[in-house]
Amino acid sequence: MELNKALKNLRPSLIRMLAEEGKKYDNVISLAIGDPDIPTPRELVKEALKFAEEQHFGYATTALVEKSGTVAADFYNKTYNTNFTSGNILFNIGSSEALTSSIRTITNPGDEIIMFAPFYPGYCSIIELASGVPVVVDITENDFKITPQLIEKYLTPKTKAIIFCNPCNPTGLVLSYDEIKSICDFLKDKDLFIIADEIYCMINFSGFTSFVQFPEILDKLIVINSFSKSHSMTGWRNGYSIVPKELKQYFSSTSSSTIATPATLSLVAGNIALEKYSDVSETAAIYKERAKVVTEALTKLGYKVIDSQGAFYLFADYRSISKKDSLAFALELVKQVQVSVVPGIAFGTEGYIRISLTVSNEKLLEAVERMSNYKEV
Amino acid sequence: MELNKALKNLRPSLIRMLAEEGKKYDNVISLAIGDPDIPTPRELVKEALKFAEEQHFGYATTALVEKSGTVAADFYNKTYNTNFTSGNILFNIGSSEALTSSIRTITNPGDEIIMFAPFYPGYCSIIELASGVPVVVDITENDFKITPQLIEKYLTPKTKAIIFCNPCNPTGLVLSYDEIKSICDFLKDKDLFIIADEIYCMINFSGFTSFVQFPEILDKLIVINSFSKSHSMTGWRNGYSIVPKELKQYFSSTSSSTIATPATLSLVAGNIALEKYSDVSETAAIYKERAKVVTEALTKLGYKVIDSQGAFYLFADYRSISKKDSLAFALELVKQVQVSVVPGIAFGTEGYIRISLTVSNEKLLEAVERMSNYKEV
Numbered sequence: 001m002e003l004n005k006a007l008k009n010l011r012p013s014l015i016r017m018l019a020e021e022g023k024k025y026d027n028v029i030s031l032a033i034g035d036p037d038i039p040t041p042r043e044l045v046k047e048a049l050k051f052a053e054e055q056h057f058g059y060a061t062t063a064l065v066e067k068s069g070t071v072a073a074d075f076y077n078k079t080y081n082t083n084f085t086s087g088n089i090l091f092n093i094g095s096s097e098a099l100t101s102s103i104r105t106i107t108n109p110g111d112e113i114i115m116f117a118p119f120y121p122g123y124c125s126i127i128e129l130a131s132g133v134p135v136v137v138d139i140t141e142n143d144f145k146i147t148p149q150l151i152e153k154y155l156t157p158k159t160k161a162i163i164f165c166n167p168c169n170p171t172g173l174v175l176s177y178d179e180i181k182s183i184c185d186f187l188k189d190k191d192l193f194i195i196a197d198e199i200y201c202m203i204n205f206s207g208f209t210s211f212v213q214f215p216e217i218l219d220k221l222i223v224i225n226s227f228s229k230s231h232s233m234t235g236w237r238n239g240y241s242i243v244p245k246e247l248k249q250y251f252s253s254t255s256s257s258t259i260a261t262p263a264t265l266s267l268v269a270g271n272i273a274l275e276k277y278s279d280v281s282e283t284a285a286i287y288k289e290r291a292k293v294v295t296e297a298l299t300k301l302g303y304k305v306i307d308s309q310g311a312f313y314l315f316a317d318y319r320s321i322s323k324k325d326s327l328a329f330a331l332e333l334v335k336q337v338q339v340s341v342v343p344g345i346a347f348g349t350e351g352y353i354r355i356s357l358t359v360s361n362e363k364l365l366e367a368v369e370r371m372s373n374y375k376e377v
Numbered sequence: 378m379e380l381n382k383a384l385k386n387l388r389p390s391l392i393r394m395l396a397e398e399g400k401k402y403d404n405v406i407s408l409a410i411g412d413p414d415i416p417t418p419r420e421l422v423k424e425a426l427k428f429a430e431e432q433h434f435g436y437a438t439t440a441l442v443e444k445s446g447t448v449a450a451d452f453y454n455k456t457y458n459t460n461f462t463s464g465n466i467l468f469n470i471g472s473s474e475a476l477t478s479s480i481r482t483i484t485n486p487g488d489e490i491i492m493f494a495p496f497y498p499g500y501c502s503i504i505e506l507a508s509g510v511p512v513v514v515d516i517t518e519n520d521f522k523i524t525p526q527l528i529e530k531y532l533t534p535k536t537k538a539i540i541f542c543n544p545c546n547p548t549g550l551v552l553s554y555d556e557i558k559s560i561c562d563f564l565k566d567k568d569l570f571i572i573a574d575e576i577y578c579m580i581n582f583s584g585f586t587s588f589v590q591f592p593e594i595l596d597k598l599i600v601i602n603s604f605s606k607s608h609s610m611t612g613w614r615n616g617y618s619i620v621p622k623e624l625k626q627y628f629s630s631t632s633s634s635t636i637a638t639p640a641t642l643s644l645v646a647g648n649i650a651l652e653k654y655s656d657v658s659e660t661a662a663i664y665k666e667r668a669k670v671v672t673e674a675l676t677k678l679g680y681k682v683i684d685s686q687g688a689f690y691l692f693a694d695y696r697s698i699s700k701k702d703s704l705a706f707a708l709e710l711v712k713q714v715q716v717s718v719v720p721g722i723a724f725g726t727e728g729y730i731r732i733s734l735t736v737s738n739e740k741l742l743e744a745v746e747r748m749s750n751y752k753e754v
Contacts, residue, residue, distance in 0.1 A: 001483065001537070001568055001569060001570055001597060002485065003482055003483055003624070003627050004481060004482055004483060004484055004485055004627075004631070005485055007482065007627050007630055007631070010630045010634070012626075012630075013633070020439065023439075033436070035435040035436050036435065039433035040433055045429060045430070046430070049426045049429055049430060052422060052426055053422070053423070053426060056416035056417055056609065057612045058412040058413065058609070058611045058612050059410070059412050059611045059612055060612060062397070062400075093470050093474075093614070093636050093640075094636065094637055096634075096635065096636055096637040097470070097635060097636050100634065100635045100636075104381060104506060105380055105381055105384065106378065106380055106381065107381055108379065108381055108382055109486065109508070122634065122637075125630065125634040126634050129481060129631060129634055129635075131486070131508065160378070191378055192378060193378055220378060232433070232435070234435045234436045235434045235435050235436055235437060235638075235640065235641030235642065236640065236641075236642070237470070237614075237636065237637075237638075237639075237640040247380070249389075250380050250381075250384050253384055253387045253389075253502065254381070254384065254506060256390070257387070257473075257477065257499065257502040257503050257506055258473065258474060258477045258506075258635065259470050259471065259473055259474050259477075259614065259636075260471055260473040260499075260614070261612075261614070262614075263470075263612065263613065263614040263640055263643065264612030264613070265612065265613070265642070266640065
């Protein structure tokens with residue numbers, strides 16, 4: 001029986017692969033998976049569990065879904081001075097299903113979707129499984145800057161959307177107001193969607209500008225957000241999309257055909273997170289400190305680390321340490337010094353590794369100490 | 378911006394529509410949505426919540442996913458005398474994502490997937506969004522029987538799969554051992570997949586045969602199961618697929634590209650359900666009693682009710698009561714007597730309504746009493 005042809009192109013996740021590789025050794029320090037170690041606020045969890053203790057719950061009710069939409073819209077309106085209502089908001093199973101359902105909603109076979117390398121690895125398979133074509137724009141040669149001039153070179157009549165990951169996984173770079181403004185000025189009259197993957201927006205070290213702040217592109221904007229990173233709620237699978245109101249029914253059709261409804265308890269927890277725990281500045285400060293400390297330590301070893309402004313990753317150029325390709329280097333790091341990181345090639349960029357700042361400073365420094373013992377073989 | 382062309386064919390859910398229509402009236406008895414009223418076993422919920430109280434959890438770990446697979450495989454092996462391992466099992470977000478990801482895994486554009494009307498309405502949109510073609514076989518003219526002779530008429534070189542919903546939503550019919558045996562004999566050498574949607578398997582009134590009991594078709598069998606109906610856990614969004622071991626990596630790719638991972642707490646709850654609460658015979662007995670009582674009452678009113686053998690629905694021929702089409706009749710029932718049911722056309726079959734047995738006997742009988750006051754206008 002022949003399977004979906006798109007599956008032939010899919011490669012197993014190198015993030016998972018390196019995490020699994022690490023498990024073969026005792027005492028590995030895993031800096032591979034972006035799963036926060038900082039606990040979910042306990043009071044948030046307690047309050048959500050109280051809901052489940054006190055009542056039998058079924059499918060998310062229309063009232064709960066509506067409330068969740070209103071809470072998210074209110075949060076955006078307060079934070080970014082927007083005018084969203086629940087009619088713009090769609091709750092999903094994490095940002096993965098938000099992205100999958102959004103891309104399936106807008107894509108016909110052969111449609112091109114532009115992304116920038118280094119990119120979040122999930123984008124490619126999501127696009128290919130939706131019979132779209134990922135178009136990768138390498139920004140390493142452009143000092144990691146995204147500009148209208150660069151985008152213009154890749155636009156074709158088949159361009160359906162452009163994905164911006166901001167703050168960026170894996171680089172930690174954050175687009176400035178002026179950068180987004182010039183991108184929006186350029187794109188506002190184009191017949192395409194802007195997908196703003198802003199799941200790390202709350203983890204920024206010196207400010208954050210959202211694409212929602214630019215009214216001129218709201219008719220083509222799809223924002224992807226989630227509670228996984230901001231509130232350390234990866235296991236709850238709760239995310240949401242912000243879409244143009246008049247198109248929401250189509251995004252809803254795709255999503256409900258995929259998951260029926262979001263998870264009831266996770267919706268309840270998400271509402272509590274936005275209503276009572278929306279200030280995650282303490283969490284962001286922890287990641288900022290880790291980024292600073294580890295960047296300094298790696299720099300001393302000879303790594304060239306991109307100056308992170310958000311999210312919880314460092315993307316480090318290791319080419320003065322090793323001549324290996326990034327997969328071979330990452331595997332050798334696990335083997336020699338029991339530190340697992342993700343090879344840059346997972347993100348479409350050779351010569352780099354990604355380090356997750358999701359263990360304590362102490363452990364991070366121990367990892368760097370171990371990495372100092374790496375010997376090129 | 379042009380959207381996915383498949384979305385043009387999608388109609389809003391008539392189940393949701395009738396449920397919403399009911400909300401416009403005071404005191405409606407809603408028999409529209411299949412959301413169990415029987416509570417999830419409290420001890421099961423308590424034990425699952427304890428996990429969340431005691432520890433911060435992140436993405437479902439490989440160990441938890443592996444354990445869930447083993448628990449489900451063990452359950453099947455004990456119940457059906459099979460030889461599954463965790464290598465056959467994939468956990469999903471409810472049966473919806475299990476079905477969506479399975480169908481996306483096997484479908485190329487234009488592939489045909491056969492289903493039998495009356496069918497679960499979600500199948501069509503799932504198939505169309507996967508660029509497949511739903512092929513509907515009407516079994517009302519065949520006394521609601523599925524036979525090899527009937528299937529044969531619809532097989533083409535493009536047939537990729539056949540979906541069997543057993544026990545059937547909406548009819549409550551259950552395929553006998555002999556019926557499945559003859560279907561498997563016919564299909565075992567065909568180049569296609571058998572999708573067995575067995576989410577109601579535990580709610581059967583006089584026995585149930587699973588497709589897994591037929592080794593001759595295991596190389597082409599995809600079983601869809603879930604905890605939503607058996608354990609009244611619709612809001613937890615936990616389901617699973619059983620697939621041929623050598624193909625599991627492809628099903629996993631599609632699913633992880635869609636949802637990243639299943640929901641951690643729901644996996645924990647599902648394991649508890651199968652390990653400690655797998656006997657749901659008391660729940661099944663309640664639905665059996667409801668089915669009996671309501672069938673008798675409706676029959677007295679002149680409805681011809683299909684003799685339900687499982688699941689928690691009745692599918693009733695109303696044509697001696699009304700000449701209206703099923704949507705008009707269902708809307709008129711809400712308006713006149715404040716009872717909401719689902720029109721047969723939602724399932725591809727005119728002249729019938731579906732009644733969910735998910736309220737108490739008392740309420741069900743009150744609903745029938747109200748329906749006796751219906752006047753054709």
